[in-house]
Amino acid sequence: MENYSILEDYSVNWSQKLGTGINGPVRPCTKLSTGERFALKVLLDKPKSQTEVNLHVQCSGHANIVTVYDVYANDVQFPGEEYPRPRLLMVMELMDGGELFDRISQKRGFTEKQAAMYARQIAFGIQRCHMLNIAHRDIKPENLLLKDNSEDSPVKLTDFGFAKVDDGNLVTPHYTPYYVSPQVLEAQRQQRREQRGIIPTTTQYTYDKSCDMWSLGVVLYIMMCGYPPFYSETPSKTITKDMKRRIMAGEYEFPSDEWNIISRQAKDIIKGLLCVVASERMNIEEFLSHPWLQLSTTLPNMQLHSPSLLLDKNSFEAAKEAHSRHLTELRLPETKLTLKPLAIVDNPIMRKRRIQNNESLDNRHLVEPPEKRRTKNELGITCLRDVIAHCILPPRDESGDDSRLCLSVQIACQNNNDDQLLQRLLHRLHWNGEIFTQKVDRSKLAEALAKLVESRTRPPSEEYLKT
Numbered sequence: 196m197e198n199y200s201i202l203e204d205y206s207v208n209w210s211q212k213l214g215t216g217i218n219g220p221v222r223p224c225t226k227l228s229t230g231e232r233f234a235l236k237v238l239l240d241k242p243k244s245q246t247e248v249n250l251h252v253q254c255s256g257h258a259n260i261v262t263v264y265d266v267y268a269n270d271v272q273f274p275g276e277e278y279p280r281p282r283l284l285m286v287m288e289l290m291d292g293g294e295l296f297d298r299i300s301q302k303r304g305f306t307e308k309q310a311a312m313y314a315r316q317i318a319f320g321i322q323r324c325h326m327l328n329i330a331h332r333d334i335k336p337e338n339l340l341l342k343d344n345s346e347d348s349p350v351k352l353t354d355f356g357f358a359k360v361d362d363g364n365l366v367t368p369h370y371t372p373y374y375v376s377p378q379v380l381e382a383q384r385q386q387r388r389e390q391r392g393i394i395p396t397t398t399q400y401t402y403d404k405s406c407d408m409w410s411l412g413v414v415l416y417i418m419m420c421g422y423p424p425f426y427s428e429t430p431s432k433t434i435t436k437d438m439k440r441r442i443m444a445g446e447y448e449f450p451s452d453e454w455n456i457i458s459r460q461a462k463d464i465i466k467g468l469l470c471v472v473a474s475e476r477m478n479i480e481e482f483l484s485h486p487w488l489q490l491s492t493t494l495p496n497m498q499l500h501s502p503s504l505l506l507d508k509n510s511f512e513a514a515k516e517a518h519s520r521h522l523t524e525l526r527l528p529e530t531k532l533t534l535k536p537l538a539i540v541d542n543p544i545m546r547k548r549r550i551q552n553n554e555s556l557d558n559r560h561l562v563e564p565p566e567k568r569r570t571k572n573e574l575g576i577t578c579l580r581d582v583i584a585h586c587i588l589p590p591r592d593e594s595g596d597d598s599r600l601c602l603s604v605q606i607a608c609q610n611n612n613d614d615q616l617l618q619r620l621l622h623r624l625h626w627n628g629e630i631f632t633q634k635v636d637r638s639k640l641a642e643a644l645a646k647l648v649e650s651r652t653r654p655p656s657e658e659y660l661k662t
């Protein structure tokens with residue numbers, strides 16, 4: 196990143212726009228030393244933009260990702276502004292060919308084979324991101340640009356404004372049941388509970404990479420037929436309730452008017468992508484090795500209907516808008532609330548419930564009935580699992596220290612207060628009852644707790660049952 200003025204290296208055409216997004220126009224610029232033309236994206240210098248630039252730079256340098264050449268941190272004052280503001284100026288390769296779908300709409304004789312060629316290129320771009328453990332999270336027609344106006348121009352992925360390092364992805368093939376670590380199973384178990392909405396947990400999980408695959412499915416579907424898989428009967432710019440229900444239920448069709456000329460393999464690959472259950476959705480490697488993408492395969496040479504249908508600007512705009520909204524919803528889990536375990540909640544409703552359950556303070560000295568002890572044990576285990584999950588997938592907004600982990604351990608201790616094994620294993624990891632006095636090895640902690648949970652959840656042996 197350079198701190199000196201961009202104008203020492205480039206001349207910027209501030210009045211021309213190559214395109215406009217939420218961050219304002221992308222403008223053309225020319226390198227002074229070579230006369231070469233580039234595209235300039237200007238972002239307010241904020242943490243979110245720094246992440247965008249960072250992740251884009253990391254993924255850059257691949258044939259199917261728009262290359263970032265230079266980044267400048269300059270104070271820039273635009274007309275109407277009272278003072279210059281710190282901005283990041285990202286110099287990217289110039290994509291002169293426009294958006295992929297605009298090109299397709301102009302094509303005569305667009306075939307399945309050509310669609311497969313584009314799909315492969317988009318997938319290579321996604322593969323690059325996923326290999327770096329980066330989820331793009333905004334794969335949509337507007338972010339698929341063509342290098343130039345030639346027939347064989349490559350398509351490239353751009354706009355890393357929603358990209359993030361995907362540290363919570365549990366659905367890649369590395370987690371096949373045979374190789375899965377207990378920690379991952381633990382986290383998956385918790386995630387399933389969370390998805391069913393049964394028990395609120397303190398940890399968040401994401402399926403970001405698999406969201407990219409879903410989006411790829413939508414893009415591919417549109418490329419094949421010209422309309423989106425999930426649409427509302429009355430075209431609207433927002434995502435309707437009915438559309439949402441269909442998306443959630445994975446209800447889409449291959450209407451015969453457009454799809455009867457399309458191969459079974461193409462439909463098969465789309466089904467693999469538009470699979471509602473994220474863990475069963477095709478991942479990028481599976482996608483790229485699918486027979487439909489092996490260009491040696493003989494694909495129907497029929498002219499697809501998509502170009503003519505994409506020409507209907509109104510319905511295409513509505514489809515793009517709806518897909519964008521769905522992407523926003525897919526990204527929403529980040530803002531989920533975190534809730535306290537029930538055991539430590541102390542509010543009037545909980546107090547009343549406890550009294551109704553004969554758990555009032557007066558009764559505390561009484562020996563608890565066995566089923567209540569079992570519930571207590573379950574609660575203790577849940578808290579231990581919360582700690583394990585915290586170690587494996589720390590909450591996104593966790594600060595650099597262990598304070599939230601310590602809180603989670605304290606809660607687990609309170610709910611497992613008669614467990615000597617727990618006390619001993621924590622002691623070995625330098626737990627003083629409140630904090631870890633040395634930097635704790637989270638994977639060791641998770642592993643030790645997983646063993647403890649396992650020992651407490653193992654069914655009684657047959658021998659024991661006989662007595």
Ligand SMILES: Nc1ncnc2c1ncn2[C@@H]1O[C@H](COP(=O)(O)OP(=O)(O)OP(=O)(O)O)[C@@H](O)[C@H]1O
Pocket residue numbers: 213214215216217218219220221234236261287288289290291337338340353354356
């Ligand atoms: N490298 C490029 N070369 C040519 N045009 C570009 C380039 N990058 C972006 N554009 C054009 O500018 C538009 C906006 O770019 P981009 O999507 O990166 O901006 P954004 O402000 O993040 O937009 P969004 O609203 O999609 O999040 C693109 O849709 C495209 O038309």
